Amino acid sequence: MPADRAALGAFLRSRRDRLTPAQAGIAAFPGPRRVPGLRKEELAVLAGLSPDHYSRLEQGRQHTVTEEVLQALGRALQLDDVERAHLRDLAAPASRRRRPGPEAPQRPEPGMLRLAGALEHVPVLLLGRRSEVLARNGLLSAVLGAALDPGDSFARWLFLDPGARVRIVNWADFAAAAVGALRYEVGRHPDDRALAALVAELRRGDPDVARWWDDQRVTFRTSVTKHVAHPTAGPLTFGVESVVGPHDPEQRLVVYTVEPDSPTARVLPLLASWSGAPPAPAGRCSGAGGVQGR
Helix, strand or coil: CCHHHHHHHHHHHHHHHCCCHHHHCCCCCCCCCCCCCCCHHHHHHHHCCCHHHHHHHHCCCCCCCCHHHHHHHHHHCCCCHHHHHHHHHHHCCHHHCCCCCCCCCCCCCHHHHHHHHCCCCCCEEEECHHHEEEEEEHHHHHHHCCCCCCCCEHHHHHHHCHHHHHHECCHHHHHHHHHHHHHHHHHHCCCCHHHHHHHHHHHHHCHHHHHHHHCCCCCCCCCEEEEEEECCCEEEEEEEEEEECCCCCCCEEEEEECCCCCHHHHHHHHHHHHHCCCCCCCCCCCCCCCEEEC
């Protein structure tokens, strides 16, 4: 079975298994059940497909999947917008996928760097393909206790550095979302060998990654609350938001927002001064305390 069709079948099975007949709004078909969720025949009826047609999809024997079928499956499986986009990526014909070739080094998009420079009062991080750090400010390093220099892998730090679990109090919530984002990226770039190697490395190195990967969850630009246990500044709380620029959708600016006049907002200027990374004036994106890019 081609790898792309195997991925499509695995995703369909995982979404079918999580949805019971009652949740789908139908009566369960009679007979003993061997699956926790919908049977293939039940899903086929919900989607308006023949059982044989749906079986071919899940077994990777259906090479062409129409937009009408994808829409019907999305409705029947109650997929959210990100899951529907992922389903379309997995169902795209191999001929439409971008073939791997020489890849230019990732460079920070200038507009995103200017935006990062205007946000020097909070931690900011610019990520590219495969969670590669393209730029970050000094306050981000001070908060997370890691250098995370341009060219480093944020995912490797998050999953393979024991300090990440210590520093991030709700590490599991944040890390599970990161795995979902990697799966979404793999769906968009199935021929990216470096990305596949990164996922394999993380799955070998961390059983949590392997478990979250196998549940087929996908995420994209999720808003996550991050609780940080700083050894000097004490407990910090951030709302982590992602912004994708208009020129390069593969780059996203991750901004650690704070509630005005909250304990975290009040301690950040002190933390910046202790770390030697004072906030820069709006509009500047370089310098001793500014955004470090490559």
